[in-house]
Amino acid sequence: MPKIFEYFGIILEFFVNDHEPIHVHATYGREYGMKVELYVKDGKIIRREYKKLKGRKPFAPAQMRELKKLIEKYQYQIKQDWIDVRVNKKKVTNKKIMRRIK
Helix, strand or coil: CCEEEEECCEEEECCCCCCCCEEEEEEECCCEEEEEEEEEECCEEEEEEEEECCCCECCCHHHHHHHHHHHHHHHHHHHHHHHHHHCCCCCCCCEEECCCCC
């Protein structure tokens, strides 16, 4: 499961052979988890959905705000990483973000 982003305790990763739509598993510690689905039409992300990750508690409001900022800013990089891993069979690097997203 490639880890693609780390942001103030939030980890984004996905399974190499996972199903569509494009989505990432976001975790915060061992207890909290969300699934973020990206819906694409004609190459553009038209919708994002945030769902509780099975077996985990939903993010607290503060972490949810940070997760939404992370997804909003890097949604196209997430899409590209998904394509690189699943379609192009490339490895992706983990991006560690050290500054708060505004």
